[in-house]
Amino acid sequence: MPAKNVVVIGAGVAGLTTALLLSKKPGYKILVAAKHMPGDYDIEYASPWAGANYMPVSISGTKAAEWDKSTWGPLADLAANHPEAGVHFQECEIHSRAKDNGSATANWFSELLSPNPWFAKVVPNFRSLPTKSLSPGIDSATSFTSVCINTAIYLPWLVSQCLANGVTFKRALFEHIVDATYHNFHPYGNVDIVVNCTGLMASKLGGVQDTTVVPARGQIVIVRNEARKMLSVSGTDNGDNEACYVMTRAAGGGTILGGSYEKGSWESQPDPNLAIRIMKRAVEMCPSLTNGRGIEHLDIIRHGVGLRPVREGGTRIEKERIGGVWVIHNYGAGGAGYQSSYGCAQAAIDLIEEVTGFQARL
Template identity: 30%
Template sequence: MSQGRVIVIGAGVIGLTSAVRLLEANYDVTIVARDLPGDLTIEYASPWAGAHFRPLPVTNAAEALEQNLIRETYAEFEKLASSDPSSSVRIVPGIEYFDSPSKSYTDLKEEAGFCTWPEFRVLAQDELPGKGAGPIKWGATYRSWVLNSPVYLSWLQRQVELRGGRVIRHTLSAIPEAVFIASEQLKESQLEFVAVVNASGIGFGDPASFPSRGQFLLISNPCDATVSYQTADGEAFVIIPRPLSGGTLIGGTKEVNSWNPTPSEESTAGILENVAKMYPKLLTAPSNDPNGEPALHLLYPTVGRRPMRKGGLRLEKEISSIVLPQSGGFKSKTKELKIVHCYGAGGSGYKLSWGAARRVVELVGEP
């Protein structure tokens, strides 16, 4: 029996994953979103992501909390990689290179978090590019996952629809408007609205939200691993293969509060140069000339905005009073409605998606 109606605002990785788990928990789910899988607008973060798993050291309580969500998600992606190849999720080696890593990476104590992932191993000097004689002085490897984000988002939408969920395209002016839009579609439904999930990426006018611009390049070269490199002067480069013939994403910049939607030629040149040096195995001959010079083959640059938030992911519920859809006129009826917020995932939305979705279901079910 249905537990009642839930409206999910947003069809990014957070909204879609939450919708799947809510449907599995027997809620009737309607997604209302401005952007849907298949769209490529800059405000819609999810299709621009690599996306890959990369462990980060845990240095405070907020990071420890996110780490638990990331572990749950890791377990789910391991299952998906073997149970459903059409999801595009694949297990690949993860490799980290550093010119001069901070202690939080090289500290191999369990509680530091970084070294606790499956198949973690510090690389020997002769496994590093330049065999330790170049700028890269430290490295590690572990078991990672990658996915092809546009393909994975469509797969998630299919999972929602296969479980009976509905998807409506609409741009909302405010959270309560979602109840009116969803009611229009199912006028005859007797089910009660129990909650609205706000998975809108940056939230509705939250002053703590801000963007981090990420410029990446899609190249046609295939790659057998996901690789990250942090230089001594604080720059970071990554290589993320996109399974199911999606090429490889290389990048990428992290430009806090930059609203520039246009790719920068300087960033493109910097990414190509550094990535070629950090993982020469990626360079291959052109597909139409097997004897040609090995190189990186640029398809196009991409620009996305990570939905950052001071204080990290907002994952909590609040009770709000809303005007009921059928009550217009001078004597509007109001109702207390639960709003479950799940936005501000920053650069980790995929990494924590299944853990966050489990928590969303708990918050929806709480009194």
């Protein structure tokens, strides 16, 4: 059977991971086409702004939980054996306050806050922390070994692995998804399959225009101060659309202080008042950042804003015929893009192979 020509639209973590896993299989000529590539910083391009880490919030028994579960192994392998990928192990503590019950953050984190979540059997060293060891106001906490990803290293690493496997890359801006199938666009001829990894832009891409995909704005502060462990808490006293988390990226990537979860907001510019609240919460939760001193002792690298591609009903991994061509969708992971990336990519590839098998029988 002749090789199938595949165009992957989107060069975020979903598109790059899908292209990489597919490139390890024979019979595919892969082109990654995207408006934004690693190294770019744009409000439409979510992946560079992410923390990123492995703190599953998917509910037990769902497809999302299976995708998260399938992703832990590859990320742990990178942390253990491939330092050039910019992934490292970091101890993680999840703090829970009873007064947050019913809040937006507590509901979002419900599985993460559970004393016995499904991922307790996946990640190493999962345990509940003794109440007497907790800070005032914290009612319970769990701890486990997680990973933190330096996205400035990891995204280019994914590109390098794709290139080594023969994947080609091209800048492109599509108004309609079938534009990716136009004559001579793919270097090896007519396009057989399009993989849609457009994230938030799936809401605007012609032929898709998924109105259930909306931004969930996240604001962060990146500092040079180092945190000894990854921390997050079930809520804040500043409102339901704000959150508190701290994580130190691998290989000198700085420490991420977050954050917010402002659903429906497209605002690209950092809010200085929110930044102050973020820093105050981080220093209170993690005093070691400044050795017990105030936010004026934080050494700021930059402020950032990213838009999580949140889809009602969760990540879309489906096949669909559009304009006579098979399209495989993989978008809408929200804040779980990295921690579900390998599971989602494999699910998309299963559909690609299903379609390829169908075409072979015609």
